Amino acid sequence: MRVMMIVKATEDSEAGVLPTPEQMAEMGEYNDELAEAGVLLAADGLWASSEGARVVFAGGVPSVIDGPFAEIGELMAGYWIIRVASMDEARDWAKRIPFRDGVVELRRVFEPEDLPAR
Incomplete structure (x- = not known):
């Protein structure tokens, strides 16, 4: 299975603060x-x-909203996509990320076989 490990944004990432060497x-x-x-x-x-x-669709009509966006904790600052045997394995990898502070959300990626046949 593929899992996306989503790094949630922080005030620093939204301010453009880059990681130290x-x-x-x-x-x-x-x-x-x-x-x-x-x-x-x-x-x-x-x-x-x-x-x-952001491109927002309402009634099938798209409109564009330029950033920045206020809800920092809901934004992404980065990601990994990994292929693992289970969510437990994904959790194990995520716990090894060398962060001092932050949040990483794990989400399984749909595979073609997960979707209904056409």
Whole structure:
């Protein structure tokens, strides 16, 4: 199964504060561990919401709202997508992320076989 590990935004990430060189090195080591274990499919950090936009659909009509967005705790600052055997394995990997503070949400990704046939 694929699992997305979603890094929730913080005031610092929304202010554009970048990780320190030490934090980058720790994260690089963690990413290397994921890759060496063969579970890492993708990983990226995201720019602050001030650099983004939302497309909202109402009655089938799209409208665009430019960032920044106020609800920091609901925003994403980055993610990993990993392939693991179970959510327990995903939890184990998430608990090893070298964060001092923060929240990472784990969400299973739909696979084609999870969806109804057409």
